[in-house]
Amino acid sequence: MNDAALDLLRTTFGHPDFRGEQAAIIDCLVKGDDALVLMPTGGGKSLCYQLPAMLREGCGIVVSPLIALMQDQVEALLQLGVRAAYLNSTLDAATAADVERRLLDGELDLLYVAPERLLSGRCMNLIDRAHAGGGIALFAIDEAHCVSQWGHDFRREYRELTVLHERWPDVPRIALTATADEPTRLEIAERLALEDARQFVSSFDRPNIRYRVAQKDGSGQRALLDFLAGHRGESGIVYAFSRKRVEKTAEQLCEAGVNALAYHAGMPAEVRAANQRRFLQEDGIVMVATIAFGMGIDKPDVRFVAHVDLPKSVEGYYQETGRAGRDGQPAEAWLNYGLGDVVNLSMLIKQGDASEERKLLELRKLDALLGYCESTQCRRQALLGWFAEEHPGNCGNCDNCLQPPESWDGTEVARKALSCVFRTGQRFGAGHVIDVLRGVPTDKVAQHGHEKLSTWGIGTHLDTRQWSSVFRQLVASGLLAANHERHGALYLTSKAGPVLKGEQTLRLRRDAPKPAGRRGRTGSAPPPMDLAPEAASRFRSLRGWRAELAKEQNVPAYVIFHDATLREIAESDPADLDELGRIAGIGTSKLERYGEAVLQQLLDCDVA
Template identity: 60%
Template structure:
């Protein structure tokens, strides 16, 4: 009896080239649509398999697929991974000599390439346009399509000129792909790339393997170290900081604590940045401490955690940055330490920027949505997905679901705080307001006669940590605003609370984090020491082959594939080809070596 893949070239390619037994979600529909010549806009989360949506149609259609990619590191990683699969892939970018570029151009003209990755700047020049017009093109794939949006965090002005593809090559299908786009950004992608006739595919933005946790800042370095030691000792991870100085200081401090950490930011020498990125991508257990200059397009599947020591700029940025964890589908963590000062700093950056007022309004709205997520008393995942237009039920796997917060009627404390802010002139930050509320006669309080206010000491029954939390919640709920200088100001939404016309329910600060919230499913769970030994042997085999091939270890086989080897113990090449992630080329290249490891281990039992 013939298998389904006998009659389905796309499924045959998926199985024998990429090593996967079946398409996931909308992949089959997208591949079929583009293969038949249709345009598409694809919104799919990181790790959802976006690349296959254009790689497989490119292999099945006549000609070469042209992939517009915004980062050199991204295209180099993807080309290297495709070559491991036996796909004829190459890239054109500024790292190549004239002779190297010319050789690749000749390959394209001769029909010797399946996929060619090109930076948007390169694609727009006259030489590249003439090259494309002289070649057989299967499709155009515009990766990281959100870069077209001026409201986005990764805006690239060159992306706006990519309508030239529609104008000069109207018969060639185009597929635009992104992992992060709210409704406004989707509309802008469609308009700017002339995709009005394209079919839109929206996959769920849910990443169920990621556990989301937000903690209140209280010695954040100590909190970060405890998080890594408890959950991710020896794991690869990314830690985001707002400033270059903080990146370098955090990396140095982590190294002093025995954690392999490297800094990455735009101020470092280009050669140093490239070296650190290579060490992170190819190594095991490296932690990258970085600004947002690092990450877009990083294809490392075994990043087990992403931590934020500072508040990101928006929920889109947060979603994309946390999405770099767990691309292989194994359990991973998204952890963020957050305080009111983070919000004040972000607001200052918005107000002091030279951006037009319209841009500032959008950035304020995005920051408010992020604050709402950070202070939400309900499931993190529900709030995050709702922002992207997707409804869900409580996930049972975020900090809010695992240890639901206790709430209490905070109407009276709210009235006390709001009244204090009003009576003191609506120009002071949280620390000064809290000093007044708890009756702390600091020199600043006394100098301004704020110890004479009727609200002085009224809030001494609430701990200082609770007041910090309440003020954050008031800001997140829109009762308070923050001036460009960090002063708290009353907003119209506070009037019903001040007048006692409505009840304000707030989260109570926990005295100590319950142990249930700290646990996380480990990447690999071993049933016995024997399984742990085999796992170590499989990883060593992979490491040796990666060093021999001079490629990242995950390009040999990912952790998810090694886990299947551990669980299923294939004893023949026929059995190994049935594992997800093992295609024909990799079976021929590496199957025997891993088979030897498994068989040798079994003989010693």
């Protein structure tokens, strides 16, 4: 790696050294070669194209799929003194014209453009003019998994980005993504004509994230509040499946004292934008959202991501949980799910307009995620395995490793459950079948005469929660499936035969006992992690100062300083600008801009 890149990293970005394969990727691009980069969220992908764009002659053109994402990245770069801009629909004609002039005059290092705008005739001609003057350093295609029609964020415009290679073959390209299994990687390379590009595949492991899975009991509201009680005053995201569920959950959280906002595609655009801006700019807000609140969440201090409904795939789950702990500090991913989630998602997939091939793929992905949820192995090992990455297990930072689940011989119970599904005609959901097994005399039982069946009341030794676990695991094992034509009714698969006949045994996971609810409101400020009292006081003071400054500048607080940087300042308590400048995350521009104010905050805090 050349000295210029390392010097730029330290003086502009304030980082002492490169991480992982960043140096090799940057070197590849600086030399003019293409690259395909797979790196987990928070791994430092942006630096892989920002630095080469600054080192090569001309401006780097960055294809970014979301307006919010490009705006935040440009704001962060401007704070660092980097000459950056964006072209999108939020700009008026005069401002857009000025950005175009700056590009042609060589006054920009990085220009962010949405794929739709990039493909317009006007933008193509603009790049032609800039290229003719030697003014295009590289093309960066961010969120490259959007090119895959089998992926979870398919964007049709991404398919047309091969024009970059066809029209300007001498300009190096880099495609980057944090989420792609092996088939998706191959498709990215093929669709973007990057088959000959050098591939950099980093570990997908996020060791700072603790993974936890909990079985849903009722609506899951109490479980969510219990979870949030351990994250008082912290920023986080709660993902829900439907718009209605988002709004109801946000309302319930607000009633419980949580500073919560809602976000989904059905809301007015100005309300969505305002809520997202507040989440990015303020500390301690919990955003309740559908996956519409997806790419572009660049906030580094998200301390948790909670799913109150089952996502659609392992890739979607991984990408959404990856929005937690981008700063490398401890974070938590919590998933609360039930059999109803599986049935509902299966029905939606089967009733959709997609091709049969696509439906089968989506059902396999759902099955894989369900298997992950019910697995007794290390969560990290199971999650990384989906991305063809080996992990030895025993990570020490997931529920299965911290509290290894018990298993039990569920062969006889499974036979009772399967037999009852069969004798009730394979026409009902788990709830009714459980009532029959437990001998609960409901109106539906009487209507169908199911109290006369041989399976009536043969399962009274298990309560409803335990039976729900059994049926969930039978679906996960492929012994039962949901019939979308009968509103999710369960039916036996071909795999059920050997178990029913006693030819195959079955061990089931024993669910952990229902946790006792935690008391207390969730709105108070969080205690800083692992800080002595004096350092904690400095950290709170610096955070308050940063919040006021961010509000004045109308930028997210983290583009001024990350929490990790404030924490290091609070711990080291620098006495002068030289000591302050040695802290990670403080480059030359930020030291000049904020250095004296930071030292004054520390002095005021010590005096107080």
